[in-house]
Amino acid sequence: MASDAKAQTEVKEPELDLDIDGDEGSVEGNSRWYTDTVTGAELADYAPVKGCMVIRPYGYALWENIKEALDGMIKETGHSNAYFPLFIPESFLKKEAEHVEGFAPECAVVTHGGGKKLEEPLIVRPTSETIINYMFAKWVHSWRDLPLLINQWANVVRWEMRTRLFLRTAEFLWQEGHTAHATEEEAEAEAKTMLECYRKLAEDWLALPVLTGEKTERERFAGAVRTYCIEAMMRDGKALQAGTSHFLGQNFAKAFDIKFQSQAGQLEYAWQTSWGVSTRLIGAVVLGHGDEKGLILPPRIAPIQTVVVPIYKTDAEKETVLSSCRELETALKAAGIRVHVDDRDNHTPGFKFNHWELRGVPLRINIGPRDVAGNVVEIARRDNQEKMRGVAREGLPATIKDLLETVQKAIFERALKFRRDNTVKATTYEEMKTILKDKSVFVETHWDGTSEDEGKIKEECKATIRCLPFAFEPVEGTCMYTGRKTTRRVIFAKAY
Amino acid sequence: MASDAKAQTEVKEPELDLDIDGDEGSVEGNSRWYTDTVTGAELADYAPVKGCMVIRPYGYALWENIKEALDGMIKETGHSNAYFPLFIPESFLKKEAEHVEGFAPECAVVTHGGGKKLEEPLIVRPTSETIINYMFAKWVHSWRDLPLLINQWANVVRWEMRTRLFLRTAEFLWQEGHTAHATEEEAEAEAKTMLECYRKLAEDWLALPVLTGEKTERERFAGAVRTYCIEAMMRDGKALQAGTSHFLGQNFAKAFDIKFQSQAGQLEYAWQTSWGVSTRLIGAVVLGHGDEKGLILPPRIAPIQTVVVPIYKTDAEKETVLSSCRELETALKAAGIRVHVDDRDNHTPGFKFNHWELRGVPLRINIGPRDVAGNVVEIARRDNQEKMRGVAREGLPATIKDLLETVQKAIFERALKFRRDNTVKATTYEEMKTILKDKSVFVETHWDGTSEDEGKIKEECKATIRCLPFAFEPVEGTCMYTGRKTTRRVIFAKAY
Numbered sequence: 001m002a003s004d005a006k007a008q009t010e011v012k013e014p015e016l017d018l019d020i021d022g023d024e025g026s027v028e029g030n031s032r033w034y035t036d037t038v039t040g041a042e043l044a045d046y047a048p049v050k051g052c053m054v055i056r057p058y059g060y061a062l063w064e065n066i067k068e069a070l071d072g073m074i075k076e077t078g079h080s081n082a083y084f085p086l087f088i089p090e091s092f093l094k095k096e097a098e099h100v101e102g103f104a105p106e107c108a109v110v111t112h113g114g115g116k117k118l119e120e121p122l123i124v125r126p127t128s129e130t131i132i133n134y135m136f137a138k139w140v141h142s143w144r145d146l147p148l149l150i151n152q153w154a155n156v157v158r159w160e161m162r163t164r165l166f167l168r169t170a171e172f173l174w175q176e177g178h179t180a181h182a183t184e185e186e187a188e189a190e191a192k193t194m195l196e197c198y199r200k201l202a203e204d205w206l207a208l209p210v211l212t213g214e215k216t217e218r219e220r221f222a223g224a225v226r227t228y229c230i231e232a233m234m235r236d237g238k239a240l241q242a243g244t245s246h247f248l249g250q251n252f253a254k255a256f257d258i259k260f261q262s263q264a265g266q267l268e269y270a271w272q273t274s275w276g277v278s279t280r281l282i283g284a285v286v287l288g289h290g291d292e293k294g295l296i297l298p299p300r301i302a303p304i305q306t307v308v309v310p311i312y313k314t315d316a317e318k319e320t321v322l323s324s325c326r327e328l329e330t331a332l333k334a335a336g337i338r339v340h341v342d343d344r345d346n347h348t349p350g351f352k353f354n355h356w357e358l359r360g361v362p363l364r365i366n367i368g369p370r371d372v373a374g375n376v377v378e379i380a381r382r383d384n385q386e387k388m389r390g391v392a393r394e395g396l397p398a399t400i401k402d403l404l405e406t407v408q409k410a411i412f413e414r415a416l417k418f419r420r421d422n423t424v425k426a427t428t429y430e431e432m433k434t435i436l437k438d439k440s441v442f443v444e445t446h447w448d449g450t451s452e453d454e455g456k457i458k459e460e461c462k463a464t465i466r467c468l469p470f471a472f473e474p475v476e477g478t479c480m481y482t483g484r485k486t487t488r489r490v491i492f493a494k495a496y
Numbered sequence: 497m498a499s500d501a502k503a504q505t506e507v508k509e510p511e512l513d514l515d516i517d518g519d520e521g522s523v524e525g526n527s528r529w530y531t532d533t534v535t536g537a538e539l540a541d542y543a544p545v546k547g548c549m550v551i552r553p554y555g556y557a558l559w560e561n562i563k564e565a566l567d568g569m570i571k572e573t574g575h576s577n578a579y580f581p582l583f584i585p586e587s588f589l590k591k592e593a594e595h596v597e598g599f600a601p602e603c604a605v606v607t608h609g610g611g612k613k614l615e616e617p618l619i620v621r622p623t624s625e626t627i628i629n630y631m632f633a634k635w636v637h638s639w640r641d642l643p644l645l646i647n648q649w650a651n652v653v654r655w656e657m658r659t660r661l662f663l664r665t666a667e668f669l670w671q672e673g674h675t676a677h678a679t680e681e682e683a684e685a686e687a688k689t690m691l692e693c694y695r696k697l698a699e700d701w702l703a704l705p706v707l708t709g710e711k712t713e714r715e716r717f718a719g720a721v722r723t724y725c726i727e728a729m730m731r732d733g734k735a736l737q738a739g740t741s742h743f744l745g746q747n748f749a750k751a752f753d754i755k756f757q758s759q760a761g762q763l764e765y766a767w768q769t770s771w772g773v774s775t776r777l778i779g780a781v782v783l784g785h786g787d788e789k790g791l792i793l794p795p796r797i798a799p800i801q802t803v804v805v806p807i808y809k810t811d812a813e814k815e816t817v818l819s820s821c822r823e824l825e826t827a828l829k830a831a832g833i834r835v836h837v838d839d840r841d842n843h844t845p846g847f848k849f850n851h852w853e854l855r856g857v858p859l860r861i862n863i864g865p866r867d868v869a870g871n872v873v874e875i876a877r878r879d880n881q882e883k884m885r886g887v888a889r890e891g892l893p894a895t896i897k898d899l900l901e902t903v904q905k906a907i908f909e910r911a912l913k914f915r916r917d918n919t920v921k922a923t924t925y926e927e928m929k930t931i932l933k934d935k936s937v938f939v940e941t942h943w944d945g946t947s948e949d950e951g952k953i954k955e956e957c958k959a960t961i962r963c964l965p966f967a968f969e970p971v972e973g974t975c976m977y978t979g980r981k982t983t984r985r986v987i988f989a990k991a992y
Contacts, residue, residue: 045631047581048588054631057576057646064577080553081560085543086582086620086651086667087604092544108583108610110620113666114655115601122545124582124606124620135541135550144842150553155651157581159610170609171582346640430562 030236035165037286041295041359044165044282051163051170058359059166059282061303063173065280067153069205069301070175073197079149079177085131086155087122092130095255099129102222106158108170124157129223129274131250132178133256140180140270142261147190148180148270166283167240167496174278180258180270184249187271191247194275195228198243206281207412208232208288209419210242211491213467218451221274225249226363231466231491233419234287236439239466239493242284245275287496289383289411294390295360296383298411299404305338306358307402311368324372328365328396335397337404343361357382362407363400379403383411427458429481432492436461440494444472448479448486457481463492524733531661533782537791537855540661547666554855555662555778557799559669559716562777563649565701565797566671569693575645575673580627582651585620591751595625598718602654604666620653625719625744625770628674629752634764636676638757643686644676644766662779663736663992670774676754676766680745683767686742690771691724694739702777703794703908704728704784706738707917707987709963714947717770721745727962727987729915730783733936735962735989738780741771783992785879785907791856792879795900796909801834802896803852807845807864820868824861824892831893833900842933853878858903875899879907904934920988925953925977928988932957936990944975944982953977959988 038044043059055063071081087110087125094100103126110122132150140148142152153175163169177194181187195212202210210230220227224246232242253269254257262268289296310325312318325341332339342352342363349366356364366378377396379388381403384422391399423442432443447465449457458464466489474487507525534540539555551559567577583606590596599622602853606618621627628646636644659665662857673690677683691708698706706726717722720742728738748754749765758764785792797800806821808814821837828835836857838848845862852860873892875884877899887895919938922928928939943961945953963986970983 045634047580048627048630049583049585052581052583054581055579057578061576063579080557080558081670082553083551083559085545085548085550086653087545087548089545104751105611107608107610108606108618109603111607112603112605112617114603114657121608131544132555134544157582161610174578410947 031164033290034283034287037294037358038165038268038283043286043295046165046478049170051160053165053169053171055173055279058303062282062285062297062301063279065301065303066201066205067175070197070201070277071153073200074151074175074177077149077193077197078147079179080150082150082410083150083152083154084135086125088125088128088131089124089198090121092134093123095130096223096252098251099223099255102129103158106160106474108157108159113493125154126156127276128152128156128176129178129252130169130256133252133272134269135260136178136180137256137258140258140260143182143263146180146182146219146260146270147186149177149190150179151175151177155164163402163495164283166279166286168280172279174276176276179273180253181272182260182262182268182270184271187249187273187278188247191226191228191245191273191275192341194273195243195245196246197231197279198230198275198373201233201277202281202284203244203412205298205300206285207300207415208242208284209391209412209416211467211469211471213469213491215244215460215467216451216454216465216490218454219464221246223248223251224274225251229467231493232284232288233415233422233442233493234284234496235290235418236287237422237442237494238287238288239442239491239495240284241466241495242281243275243277243288246273248272248274258456283496288415293354294358296411296451297362299362299408302360302362303338304340304356304359304361304444305404306332306340306365307361308339308342308367309349309356310343312365317369320372322365325367328367328393331397332400335401337397337400337472363403365400372481381407383414384408392411426480426492427478432463432480433461436463436492436494442466443492444489445492446477446486447481447488448484448488449481453481457492461492462494464495466493466495468490499716502702505924519879527660529786530779530783533786533790533854534642534661534779539778539782539791542661545666547656549661549665549667551669551775552652554799555727558778558781558797559775560953561797561799562697562701563671566693566697566773567649569696570647570671573645573689573693574643575647575675576780577648578646578928579648579650580624580631582621584621584624584627586617586619588630589619591626592719592748594747595719595751595812599623599654602656604653604655605858605870621650622652622654623770623772624648624650624652624672625674625748625750629748629754629768630910632674632766633752633754636754636756639759640676642676642678642756642766643682645673645686646675647671647673660779660992662775662782664776665880668775670772672772673770675769676749677768678756678758678764678766680767683745683769684743687722687724687741687769690769691726691739691741694726694741694773697773698726698728698738698777699778699908701794701795702781702784703795703904703911704738704780705908707963707965707967708848709965709967709987711740711963712947712950712961712986714950715960717742719744719747719768721747725963727989728780728784729911729918729938729989730780730819730992731786731914732783733918733938733990734783735938735987735991736780737962737991738777739771739773742769744768744770747861781991784911785858789850790854792907793858794854795858798856798858800836800852800855802828802836802856802859802861803848803857804861804863805848805852806837806838806839807862813865816868817863817865823891824863824873828896831897833893833896849876859899861896877903879903880912922988923977926930928976929957932959932988934991938962939988940985941976941988942973942982943977943984943986944980945977949977957988958990960991962987962991 045054108124215227226247228245252270258270310321312321364380375393376390471488578724604620711723722743746765754766806817808817860876871889872886968985
């Protein structure tokens with residue numbers, strides 16, 4: 001009986017159909033790879049509510065690590081966390097004209113509470129500019145109250161038609177920063193400062209190189225004067241917007257009457273910003289690093305940085321090997337390494353290798369009886385499948401720490417090279433159309449078109465302007481679409 | 497002009513009308529003290545949505561410290577954090593009969609999404625047993641999948657008629673643990689383990705002594721077999737339920753079909769628990785320690801543990817004193833102390849003293865020119881108003897660390913003594929009625945009544961059975977209400 005139960009519990013690891021490297025004939029294949037990887041690695045699961053997901057412990061631990069890194073940067077730059085209500089009176093949303101136009105179609109609406117119909121429907125926050133700025137108006141009176149630098153970690157709801165785990169879900173988790181300043185310059189600098197935090201988060205923690213730049217009017221946040229963004233390239237050549245920071249000018253200050261007495265004694269409207277990143281970043285990590293075996297997690301955010309797999313046949317071997325694994329676990333933990341010993345006795349080492357590879361654990365340490373005898377271990381890197389045999393047990397915590405740093409850099413460099421290899425220049429629209437027909441790449445081109453032009457190109461090529469990268473110096477050229485002279489260059493790409 | 501602006505920015509500290517120590521003639525006075533303190537100390541503010549609050553940075557920092565302490569304990573005891581959807585299909589709530597009866601009247605209902613009427617209304621989670629257990633049923637197949645130990649930090653919504661900041665709000669933040677086990681014993685032990693974590697959180701971190709015990713049937717969680725709780729006494733003698741842990745038996749497992757194959761090969765229903773504490777704990781800290789000057793915060797959770805107030809008259813003094821304050825700030829930070837230098841130049845030292853006393857900062861260091869010259873500082877304790885003059889600057893970080901520990905213990909001891917002084921025994925109902933007419937205390941008494949009896953007593957005395965304390969050994973006696981022989985003793989009290 002017991003063995004029956006055991007057989008039944010052998011977890012079926014999904015057999016991944018992995019065509020991640022951009023066979024554009026099978027976007028469907030890539031989509032399936034993504035879903036299989038996210039669910040197979042137990043990052044998330046589908047919820048019984050349309051468009052919603054359950055973030056499972058492994059996915060949530062990843063989010064906690066990302067959150068901790070960013071929260072540190074948010075606080076270091078002088079911001080405080082706070083918490084504002086989930087519900088927003090419908091009338092609030094309508095106070096900023098562009099804002100309501102952008103968000104109204106995506107709203108979930110509470111019409112009943114405590115068994116009664118509400119006098120005014122409540123919107124489940126899709127973002128909190130309106131309710132936060134209502135409060136700012138109560139708190140800001142003088143230049144001494146500024147800058148007001150607030151962040152909140154919260155859930156938000158946007159009723160999306162097509163959803164994908166982490167990338168686009170009806171409910172997601174995020175942080176949203178909201179600030180008020182005495183001058184335009186200061187607010188502008190704030191928007192850039194936070195974009196730089198996002199760049200650091202993406203590059204230094206998630207190992208994802210990003211382009212920083214400004215959005216065109218068409219892709220701007222509803223209610224913003226300027227929207228800045230970080231854009232990453234996924235392993236299939238598509239772009240993913242990983243974070244945005246908005247300079248709001250005085251739009252919301254005027255809508256919510258946030259006025260202050262300046263040092264010169266004048267009553268003035270505040271200048272504002274807002275900025276956010278979400279659980280979408282997890283999708284970016286999956287699509288930005290993964291391969292046919294599953295996830296590849298950057299060591300700095302990996303919930304488990306090193307897994308230890310004991311290898312034995314006899315009971316005597318088991319005892320020796322497991323006790324060696326435990327000693328190593330203690331030593332690695334003491335060195336601040338997130339380690340897990342896979343001591344399950346109902347799975348083979350081969351099964352465990354696949355299990356942890358699918359979950360993207362950066363390093364695996366295999367320990368068998370001969371390793372114990374020789375005072376060595378075998379180390380396998382997840383990112384490049386490299387195996388190191390006979391690594392000295394002495395000083396292993398330091399070896400592992402160095403290796404984790406090496407892996408962190410290696411996957412960043414790999415992603416950077418991939419982006420370079422998949423960024424091409426186009427000088428005519430025909431050229432760009434041909435390029436994007438065959439594959440997904442970043443197309444660098446001169447641009448002087450309108451929002452309508454962008455709309456037409458999106459229909460024809462499925463590509464949009466991801467941003468006007470800050471790194472692009474003005475260079476005289478010809479707009480590939482209108483033929484007009486311009487110094488402005490942009491990146492076109494298909495995007496998630 | 498500039499001086500006009502300055503005059504206008506002088507913040508008005510609320511003048512507190514403080515009658516906290518339980519003049520029962522003026523519950524209203526106490527209620528006002530509470531609201532004035534919470535808003536005056538900038539812990540929270542009223543939101544423009546009925547029954548909702550805004551948790552301001554100082555209040556949220558307090559919550560972050562509480563959360564970090566508890567999250568550590570939750571993880572040490574083997575639980576993982578995860579995240580489940582905000583929305584629950586209406587039909588889910590109805591699957592457990594008692595559960596829906598308990599929560600349906602408090603629900604907020606989403607009827608429209610993305611501009612359309614929903615086929616099935618969605619409930620904004622009042623608690624997540626139903627949706628989490630729906631997922632558990634998908635994940636649990638074998639005894640090897642158990643125990644399943646999950647926690648989530650989330651916002652929940654309960655449409656309350658009468659709300660009070662932190663104590664009872666339509667939306668609040670909390671953690672809710674949900675676990676599934678192979679045996680009844682294990683689930684029962686889990687419910688007790690988590691209650692013990694809550695006791696530690698309350699006593700070791702919040703400095704609030706609590707009674708641990710079991711609720712009567714009348715006060716039990718809707719859907720639980722047994723509800724355990726921690727109950728604290730506030731400074732006005734009333735009780736505040738600070739956390740609950742529920743043994744759910746197989747109620748939800750049966751409603752959601754959470755079955756597993758046991759080691760013996762049988763298909764069995766899982767045994768479960770759930771447990772939670774919320775932002776209500778902040779209300780408990782306010783009411784459990786505060787005095788006529790405002791908050792008294794336990795050092796271990798205080799956002800600012802020590803404030804440094806520079807005292808000077810001339811510009812030369814200012815320079816000397818401020819640079820001394822900055823040096824001290826660096827030294828204290830290096831020692832891991834949360835310190836803030838109040839260098840505002842538009843407020844007097846006296847204003848600053850009141851400002852930080854209202855906010856409950858445990859220690860204040862005053863530094864004037866003579867202190868700098870003498871290489872000493874003055875330290876003022878918030879809890880007992882004691883002042884220490886001429887404290888040696890050398891070794892000050894260690895002095896402060898010790899003092900913070902001393903204060904932490906002192907306010908716990910003060911609260912414990914207060915509870916002892918305000919716990920009385922009653923042997924007849926008449927006696928209890930007389931006691932509770934004059935004041936709010938804990939009444940210890942033998943009890944063998946029914947839920948209906950409890951209801952009548954609540955109507956007549958406004959008091960309820962807070963719990964059957966674990967600490968009470970069975971002692972032969974007579975039920976004060978029914979006159980029946982019983983060994984069961986309970987605590988009656990008026991409660992928040």
